[in-house]
Amino acid sequence: MTNNAPIGVYDSGLGGLTVWREIRRALPGESLLYLGDGKNCPYGSRPREEVQALADAAVGYLVGQGCKMIVVACNTATAAAIDFLRAKYAAVPIVGMEPAVKPACLHTRSGVVGVLATERSLDGELFRRTAERYGHGIEVLTVPGRGFVELVESDREATPEAEACVRAAVEPMLARGADQIVLGCTHYPFLLPVLERVVAGRDVTIVDSSPAVARRVANLLDERSLRAAADHRPVYTFHTFADEAYRQRLETKALADA
Ligand code: DGL
Numbered sequence: 193m194t195n196n197a198p199i200g201v202y203d204s205g206l207g208g209l210t211v212w213r214e215i216r217r218a219l220p221g222e223s224l225l226y227l228g229d230g231k232n233c234p235y236g237s238r239p240r241e242e243v244q245a246l247a248d249a250a251v252g253y254l255v256g257q258g259c260k261m262i263v264v265a266c267n268t269a270t271a272a273a274i275d276f277l278r279a280k281y282a283a284v285p286i287v288g289m290e291p292a293v294k295p296a297c298l299h300t301r302s303g304v305v306g307v308l309a310t311e312r313s314l315d316g317e318l319f320r321r322t323a324e325r326y327g328h329g330i331e332v333l334t335v336p337g338r339g340f341v342e343l344v345e346s347d348r349e350a351t352p353e354a355e356a357c358v359r360a361a362v363e364p365m366l367a368r369g370a371d372q373i374v375l376g377c378t379h380y381p382f383l384l385p386v387l388e389r390v391v392a393g394r395d396v397t398i399v400d401s402s403p404a405v406a407r408r409v410a411n412l413l414d415e416r417s418l419r420a421a422a423d424h425r426p427v428y429t430f431h432t433f434a435d436e437a438y439r440q441r442l443e444t445k446a447l448a449d450a
Contacts, residue, residue: 195417196424198223199409200259202250205233205345207379208265209446211289214406215263216428219413221420223427225257228442230434234341235268236310236377243272243312251277253431255284260418263287263409265402267309267377271316285412290322291376292401297326299397300372305330306365308337309376319376333368335361337377344379355386362390374399 199219201212205228212226227250229235235243247269254262262284264270264277270288278286291313296305305327313319314334323332338361343354365373373396375381381400391398413419420426430442 197260198225200254200262202227203266204235210381211265211402214402218406227431230432230438240272247273261285267313271313271318292399293322294326296372296374302369302371304370305372306370307334307374311336341379344382349382
């Protein structure tokens with residue numbers, strides 16, 4: 193493996209592109225290989241063992257492609273499988289997602305923090321530990337973003353239907369006084385314009401952990417001396433377990449947005 197090998201970025205589908213674009217911004221000299229499973233999306237309400245098996249297949253694929261580092265840009269797969277993946281693929285550094293509960297708890301003024309994530313992420317050990325560690329004296333409200341992933345996967349993230357769906361999840365948090373809303377799924381930042389309309393006029397901060405994940409990737413590259421050479425020309429490739437049409441959607445969405 194060389195320093196010019198790509199960083200692998202993996203998600204169940206399109207959502208990890210919100211992390212991909214932050215990594216690209218933070219590390220413009222690095223090649224990136226994006227894998228959006230697509231075939232098995234959504235992961236969010238599958239049993240943990242199933243998500244672990246899907247994540248295993250995906251990370252095995254990225255290792256086979258020669259990735260020098262892997263970012264599991266999926267909160268659900270991180271919650272279900274990160275320890276397993278790090279043990280099995282010990283030769284490759286693996287970065288996972290952590291919902292930004294810590295900064296939200298540090299910055300809340302009302303003492304109420306809302307977390308939106310998939311069902312599987314919210315009932316996972318990882319989330320429970322994070323909420324326990326940082327949520328002392330703070331009310332952490334969790335709401336599964338029902339239908340959110342499907343809206344993004346079908347390009348309906350800017351529709352009135354999306355707004356109604358997001359409003360239904362967020363209104364109860366606002367009614368309880370939440371002033372921080374944590375996006376605990378990498379698909380959700382695509383719903384930001386709708387979310388911002390729903391919280392308009394209130395003093396609410398929406399917290400996304402993808403910039404922090406990109407910083408973690410940069411630090412880890414330095415720690416392991418894995419930065420690409422200064423004269424390396426970065427290459428962006430897109431892979432899927434679905435079909436060519438889906439692969440093209442990944443590419444178009446990533447590059448349109450970047
Ligand atoms: N984007 C994913 C996450 O961060 C998974 C969404 C899904 O497939 O349900 O949780």
